[in-house]
Amino acid sequence: MSTTEIRFTDGAGYERYMGKWSQLVGAAFLDWLAAKPGLRWLDVGCGNGAFTEMLVEKCAPRSVQGIDPSEEQLAFARIRPALQQAQFRIGDAMKLPFPDAAFDAAVMPLVIFFVPDPAKGVAEMARVVSPGGTVSAYAWDMVGGGFPYDALHAEMRALGVAVPAPPSTDASRIDNLRDLWIxxxxxxxxTHAITVQRTFADFDDYWSTIHLGPSVGRQLSAMPPDQLASLKSRMEVHLPADATGQITYQARANAVKGRMPISF
Structure with missing residues (x-):
């Protein structure tokens, strides 16, 4: 496993590779969160706005702000029609550029395992949320095999190809999320476990999609043809097509939510 930094610099490519998965799990997360309308929201690690868009459509927020370290991702978020009233800026999850109690709700979608110090990231969300407000997150179950491309990563490593990994994968454990919030x-x-499934039109659809992945795209492009062919064969075994040629498989995420204490 490699700890090389994973860079998200292609909003459109990320939309196909991970944005679709993000929307599937994000919809289930928002149903569970059951937030009331009219809140001031902060989306920490908003990326290309895939989750932010759902937040606007499902939660009728009073306002939405998003931060992310990638200007390329933010540029994609800004052109989403549903997010024309949202505000986006470059920001660090461990040093949020907002005053105390500036929001009613803060969420960290599929991000906490990328934060070098997850506890600091949670503390910063808590700092900027007002008393009685909600602090929440969800993360792919990286340790438990819930990441959508876990099988791909395992096969690449079996072939001797280094695959970058987030710095804080252990934070995605459901018990660790609970402990961080407490x-x-x-x-x-x-806490809540969420299972979702995605269907690809056929194996070629899946195969072309993974080449857009920020954690594997460059490695796939650099693999010798025979090694890449071997990987493709291995993945076809992992992901058999149904009678129509489609491929469907599951991914799993862990979610957590809590409220800021109210002082009397």
């Missing part, structure tokens, strides 16, 4: 003093902490 340790920051949040009330009414709850």
């Amino acid at each position: 340790s920051e003093g949040l009330d009414s902490v709850e």
Whole structure:
């Protein structure tokens, strides 16, 4: 496993590779969160706006702000029709550029395992959320095999190809998420496991999609033809097509939510 930094610089490519997965799990997460309308939201690690768009459509927010370290991703988010009223800026999850109690809800979608110090990221979300507000997150179950491309990564490593990994994969464990929220003093902490599935038109659809992945795209392009052919054969075994030629498989994420204490 490689700890090489994973860079997200292609908003359109990310949309096909991960944005679709993000929307599937994000919809289930928002159903579970059941947030009331009219809140001031902060999306930490908003990326290309795939989740932010759903947040606007499902939660009728009063306002939405998003931060992300990638200007390329933010540029894609800004052109989404549903996000014309949202505000986006470059930002660090461990040092949020906002004053205390500036929001009613903060969410970290599929991001906490990328934060070098997850506890600091949670503390920063708690700092900028007002008393009684909600702090929440969801993350692919990286350790438990829930990442959508876990089988691909495993086969690449079996062939001796280094695959970059997020710096804080252990933070995606459901028990660790609960402990992080409790340790920051949040009330009414709850966790929830989410399973989603995605269908690709055929194996070629899947195969071309993975070449857009920020964690594997460059490695796939650099593999010798015979090694790449071997990987393709291995993945065809992992992902058999149904009678129509389509490929469907599951991914799993862990979610957590808590409320900021109210002082009397």
